[in-house]
Amino acid sequence: MAGSMNKVIIIGRVGQDPKVSYTSSGQAVANFSVATDEGYRDRQTGQKVERTEWHRVVAWRQQAEFVNNYIGKGRLVLVEGKLQTRKWQGQDGQDRYTTEIVADNIQGLDRNPEGQQPGQQQGGYQQQGGYQQNNNYQQSRPQNGNYRQQNNQPPQPEDEDLGPAFPSEASGMDDVPF
Amino acid sequence: MAGSMNKVIIIGRVGQDPKVSYTSSGQAVANFSVATDEGYRDRQTGQKVERTEWHRVVAWRQQAEFVNNYIGKGRLVLVEGKLQTRKWQGQDGQDRYTTEIVADNIQGLDRNPEGQQPGQQQGGYQQQGGYQQNNNYQQSRPQNGNYRQQNNQPPQPEDEDLGPAFPSEASGMDDVPF
Amino acid sequence: MAGSMNKVIIIGRVGQDPKVSYTSSGQAVANFSVATDEGYRDRQTGQKVERTEWHRVVAWRQQAEFVNNYIGKGRLVLVEGKLQTRKWQGQDGQDRYTTEIVADNIQGLDRNPEGQQPGQQQGGYQQQGGYQQNNNYQQSRPQNGNYRQQNNQPPQPEDEDLGPAFPSEASGMDDVPF
Amino acid sequence: MAGSMNKVIIIGRVGQDPKVSYTSSGQAVANFSVATDEGYRDRQTGQKVERTEWHRVVAWRQQAEFVNNYIGKGRLVLVEGKLQTRKWQGQDGQDRYTTEIVADNIQGLDRNPEGQQPGQQQGGYQQQGGYQQNNNYQQSRPQNGNYRQQNNQPPQPEDEDLGPAFPSEASGMDDVPF
DNA sequence: TTTT
DNA sequence: TTTT
Numbered sequence: 001m002a003g004s005m006n007k008v009i010i011i012g013r014v015g016q017d018p019k020v021s022y023t024s025s026g027q028a029v030a031n032f033s034v035a036t037d038e039g040y041r042d043r044q045t046g047q048k049v050e051r052t053e054w055h056r057v058v059a060w061r062q063q064a065e066f067v068n069n070y071i072g073k074g075r076l077v078l079v080e081g082k083l084q085t086r087k088w089q090g091q092d093g094q095d096r097y098t099t100e101i102v103a104d105n106i107q108g109l110d111r112n113p114e115g116q117q118p119g120q121q122q123g124g125y126q127q128q129g130g131y132q133q134n135n136n137y138q139q140s141r142p143q144n145g146n147y148r149q150q151n152n153q154p155p156q157p158e159d160e161d162l163g164p165a166f167p168s169e170a171s172g173m174d175d176v177p178f
Numbered sequence: 179m180a181g182s183m184n185k186v187i188i189i190g191r192v193g194q195d196p197k198v199s200y201t202s203s204g205q206a207v208a209n210f211s212v213a214t215d216e217g218y219r220d221r222q223t224g225q226k227v228e229r230t231e232w233h234r235v236v237a238w239r240q241q242a243e244f245v246n247n248y249i250g251k252g253r254l255v256l257v258e259g260k261l262q263t264r265k266w267q268g269q270d271g272q273d274r275y276t277t278e279i280v281a282d283n284i285q286g287l288d289r290n291p292e293g294q295q296p297g298q299q300q301g302g303y304q305q306q307g308g309y310q311q312n313n314n315y316q317q318s319r320p321q322n323g324n325y326r327q328q329n330n331q332p333p334q335p336e337d338e339d340l341g342p343a344f345p346s347e348a349s350g351m352d353d354v355p356f
Numbered sequence: 357m358a359g360s361m362n363k364v365i366i367i368g369r370v371g372q373d374p375k376v377s378y379t380s381s382g383q384a385v386a387n388f389s390v391a392t393d394e395g396y397r398d399r400q401t402g403q404k405v406e407r408t409e410w411h412r413v414v415a416w417r418q419q420a421e422f423v424n425n426y427i428g429k430g431r432l433v434l435v436e437g438k439l440q441t442r443k444w445q446g447q448d449g450q451d452r453y454t455t456e457i458v459a460d461n462i463q464g465l466d467r468n469p470e471g472q473q474p475g476q477q478q479g480g481y482q483q484q485g486g487y488q489q490n491n492n493y494q495q496s497r498p499q500n501g502n503y504r505q506q507n508n509q510p511p512q513p514e515d516e517d518l519g520p521a522f523p524s525e526a527s528g529m530d531d532v533p534f
Numbered sequence: 535m536a537g538s539m540n541k542v543i544i545i546g547r548v549g550q551d552p553k554v555s556y557t558s559s560g561q562a563v564a565n566f567s568v569a570t571d572e573g574y575r576d577r578q579t580g581q582k583v584e585r586t587e588w589h590r591v592v593a594w595r596q597q598a599e600f601v602n603n604y605i606g607k608g609r610l611v612l613v614e615g616k617l618q619t620r621k622w623q624g625q626d627g628q629d630r631y632t633t634e635i636v637a638d639n640i641q642g643l644d645r646n647p648e649g650q651q652p653g654q655q656q657g658g659y660q661q662q663g664g665y666q667q668n669n670n671y672q673q674s675r676p677q678n679g680n681y682r683q684q685n686n687q688p689p690q691p692e693d694e695d696l697g698p699a700f701p702s703e704a705s706g707m708d709d710v711p712f
Numbered sequence: 713t714t715t716t
Numbered sequence: 717t718t719t720t
Contacts, residue, residue, distance in 0.1 A: 001217035002641050005189035012182055015713035035714045039179035099277030107536050109465045180463050193717035213718045285358050287643045361545035362570040368538055392540040455633030
């Protein structure tokens with residue numbers, strides 16, 4: 001613990017609306033991806049090249065609620081956190097590893113595209129609504145516990161606080177890590 | 179490129195002596211892992227728990243030479259860099275992803291255990307010797323280009339600058355990501 | 357140099373249009389201030405309090421030119437750099453110290469309020485025009501060398517690369533450091 | 535508060551034993567300075583030059599107690615915190631400004647020179663003893679409240695949480711800011 | 713998958 | 717795989 005630091009700071013665009021779910025103990029957890037861009041000059045051609053790097057972000061509890069309410073696809077965000085590599089089992093039974101940024105500070109840097117004010121809860125019947133696409137999240141997907149039973153691939157860590165559900169590899173992603 | 183940041187700062191212990199190799203174009207590349215520790219209090223038991231996180235680090239050119247000469251197993255190091263996720267093919271032909279810290283600043287924070295001075299090159303016949311375990315690296319392992327032919331799993335990226343050789347999965351690691 | 361780090365990262369709003377000048381050797385230097393906000397809960401009253409912190413930023417050469425062209429009052433900016441404390445002589449002959457962030461990375465995080473494109477130079481006769489308020493900077497203020505003679509308070513460091521002109525204390529600022 | 539970041543990370547050597555005191559409400563506060571080194575190549579001569587930068591650090595409460603117990607002159611430390619500029623009145627009645635790093639994370643990176651274990655309190659009659667030079671701190675210096683009356687230069691901020699006592703300019707420091 |  |  002002493003003589004140790006694990007710190008990440010990224011600024012970039014959110015790729016898709018965050019997925020927000022709740023553990024069986026009621027902890028909110030949000031997952032989303034952020035793209036950072038880097039311009040560099042190719043050593044061979046001398047051409048300027050733009051390169052995009054994608055980062056998986058996980059937020060828990062209050063941070064997850066904030067994400068649920070204010071962060072959506074396309075927003076410019078600041079994420080500060082730490083690196084964490086999770087192990088999970090592929091469908092072939094082999095171990096896989098996924099590195100994520102566990103956020104402890106998330107901020108929107110551009111204007112909220114839906115005009116919501118930070119700290120202001122959306123009205124209406126929905127409890128954790130915010131960005132519309134998240135509203136039906138729990139309906140369009142089985143309960144967290146059930147999800148694990150129905151599709152134990154990729155699995156949840158035994159300790160619910162160790163990590164959120166990993167996006168299914170069956171969901172059609174092929175050329176990107178997440 | 180604007181409105182973008184991708185920054186990582188870690189301080190921790192080097193797990194094994196770095197692997198240093200050279201691309202076919204003569205670029206030095208070093209790979210090593212760093213452990214960071216985090217103490218936290220378990221929410222269930224209230225007990226203090228120590229948790230270790232492992233980080234893969236890649237260094238190129240001058241940084242790789244520095245690593246080769248001065249960084250060895252057990253050293254406390256500062257690594258500053260950016261996150262990069264590489265795609266490679268598993269033996270089963272499936273895509274895998276590995277996230278690494280591409281270092282642009284590496285420093286030893288404790289005293290050099292072999293008494294070498296930074297900036298001071300080891301004498302003798304060996305060219306990039308430093309930490310002894312690295313000396314025979316190129317002998318104990320096939321040439322970079324051959325390596326890829328003999329064992330195309332995991333493969334090198336086509337662009338040699340995109341990533342170093344990935345540690346073989348056949349090398350007996352089972353429970354750790356690298 | 358080893359075992360050393362001096363790193364600052366701030367995100368905030370630019371307080372006034374940057375002052376850009378040129379040293380006698382032709383080096384561009386930009387000075388501006390950035391406000392960061394911090395919300396905290398007062399320990400006595402339990403009330404939420406907003407607190408603003410002002411940071412002096414100095415940028416040199418290419419960074420200064422970028423500032424001159426794209427950064428103006430009110431913009432949300434990211435500044436990455438290092439801390440540096442400069443010594444200068446007050447009118448009373450006593451030593452004063454000013455701490456600044458010497459920037460090595462400056463980015464605008466909101467939309468450029470004047471519609472300029474990064475990397476795109478403004479047309480017209482003016483050489484380093486950009487934000488209009490900077491255009492006449494060198495006219496509204498004496499030459500760098502003269503400035504020091506006319507008003508040796510606060511003075512320029514002898515080495516022109518050590519620091520830019522310090523804002524005059526006679527300029528009406530009273531409750532803020534700059 | 536949103537769209538704002540104020541972050542500093544330094545690694546360097548502690549210049550003198552920290553000064554630890556207590557506010558009238560019993561809050562511990564520690565003040566010390568840290569040197570960071572930077573090597574660069576002089577643009578005129580082409581010579582390598584080493585430059586030392588000094589940073590004032592302030593720590594409160596638990597961090598101050600940790601400093602009191604484990605941090606002394608010469609130690610290599612990591613300090614993470616935020617920048618804060620305090621205003622105070624010089625003996626001439628003029629405003630002065632001092633920029634400090636308000637620490638929220640302090641770690642010793644080398645071995646504790648007095649063999650103390652972190653978390654282990656020194657035995658004996660002294661309450662917050664640790665580094666010996668701090669033991670008599672409260673005796674060698676008047677009470678915080680009295681100190682301000684006897685020597686209102688430089689003064690304490692009215693709100694005790696805004697900042698610790700500033701080192702007297704009469705104390706013989708001439709060429710360094712603190 | 714984002715965005716300029 | 718590190719280290720305290």
